[in-house]
Amino acid sequence: MVNLRTKPDRQPYTFPGFGSEKFPNLMLRGAGDLDNWRLAVYEQKHEGYQALKKALQMAPVEVTAEVKASGLRGRGGAGFLTGLKWSFMPKDTDEKKFTRYVVCNADEGEPGTFKDRAIMEYNPHQLIEGMIIAGWAMQCQKGFIYVRGEFKWMIDKLDAAIQEAREKGYLGKNILGSGFDFDLDTYRGAGAYVCGEESALLNSLEGRRGEPRSKPPFPAQVGAYGKPTTVNNVETLAAVPPILRMGAAEYSKIGSPNNTGTRIFGISGHVKRPGVYELPMGTTLDFIINEIAGGTLSGRPIKAIQPGGASCPFLTVKDLDCGMDFDQLKARGTMAGSGGVMVMDDSTDMVQVTLRLAKFYAHESCGQCTPCREGTNWMQLILERIVAGEGRMEDLDLLTGITPRIGLKTLCALGDAAAGPVESAVKVFRSEFEHYITHKRSLADGPALVSHFAKH
């Protein structure tokens, strides 16, 4: 039996002016409405499968060129040009025919990130349409949607939506009379953050432990089941139908230089209106936090912000003028990451925040690379010692001595993700750490952020 949710979640998906020319609604059409996922609604209200019909009239290379021209950059966090990534897939020659796969990364495990689920829950057909177009552009035979295991109900919904698309002839043999055969399947993960890394995801998809692979070979050469594969984030694939509908030239007018289009931001933490909001790339942090999310819940000043999920180095209130796109955030020493903005007001104890994040990475390290496996555990132990009131002043230098020994020294980015926030916390909030060590308690007056129960 299909287990579909019967009550909508309580968070907002919209704000005044959303859907206007200034704030186009390309990916959250109908979000919040439980019936919106159905194929009939998508076709009738949201120009559903129009882009696919257009794409099938074009040559595959033209579709890739269109996506490249739109300037779309991967929304998973790396910000790599999607069209360029697609063009890395090998083409058939007279001597060699390839089996190719397109894989959708719907692992969404980054703490503070909850955007992909909004697409899958309310607009699964837009993702499916995007995957079929990607499949056509790269001439793939099959697509897989790898969804994190906790989202069981969402997988049921995706399966139901895929079945609807199959019955309507959008999937299967000879799609819409074009001669193109393509089908989709879902795959349920089982609770491992590292499987959001594309090569770990591919291992998991093959039924193995989710350990990242050594690159090269890159997935475009040897991907899922040993075949050429492209892995794209949910949001990236869902952006493809709007690009084809409106045309690359129109799409690239949205956003900031070199960072085209809209992006879905998930705002959480100490704000009045946490939720999922779609905004043009480059929108300032100040506008997102203070205008859209209504400022801090308590009205107290902001102390720290992680602009793109738990892996990002911290920003402070002086960075509110920063535009939220890949390049501007990088210039501030942090990352656009997954678009999950976590806001902390001045009651937050940054030492406990750092410990909570270090604990997460120590728990989620796959254990394959020594710097990450050992380093994340050491960081957790040192931070636990400080929080327990047994910290020593030299622990701070010890921490900043460990971080460069993890970052960029591992097969995947989990090591960098673990090192970045710790390094920046000790740098930016050093006085708080010193206070904690000297006085054996926090400078901040907020509630506990780490439970006293046994370690993971």
Place this chain on the structure above:
Amino acid sequence: MNHPLHHEHSDRPLAPGQRLPESARTALSDGAVAEILALADRYPDRLAATLPALYVAQREFGFSSLKAMKEVARVLQIPEAHVFGVATFYTMYLKRPVGKFHIQVCTNLSCSLRGAVKLLEQLCERVGVTPGGEPSADGMWSVEEVECLGSCGTAPCLQVNEDCYEELLTEADLDRILEACRQGDVKAWGEV
């Protein structure tokens, strides 16, 4: 590509010295075997069915016992060591029995900023168990502290068996969920 080694079946423990709790059930039902074989056909190779097959076995056995893992290896004809490695890598394959209502509380940053630690403490006090510990004596409850469940905008959140409950800001919200469990309005662990 399937595993290069031949599959072998023995009654030896897969990890010497490791004592996993034993399950009452010792074999998969015919229905579950058929379900797993259907999964093996769904993906490009048999090995790929390891993860979904482990879910099927976990549902039948109540948790992923050693016997459950061995059964998956037997049905899929893949090495037991591979299945053991996979089952112990992923946190959602539970290596110990859980209560009828297995409650997972996210305490990662977005949730803890909005009171998840307090929620976890209240929950443990209500049902009388510790996170990650044994289920309650009546077999009703078990609690686990987990990493991000992807409901940061509606934090704090918790998951009862396979259903997520969000925006649990008050104790009354928590009590309502526990009461729904007691009344049988929430599916029990393993119930489809």
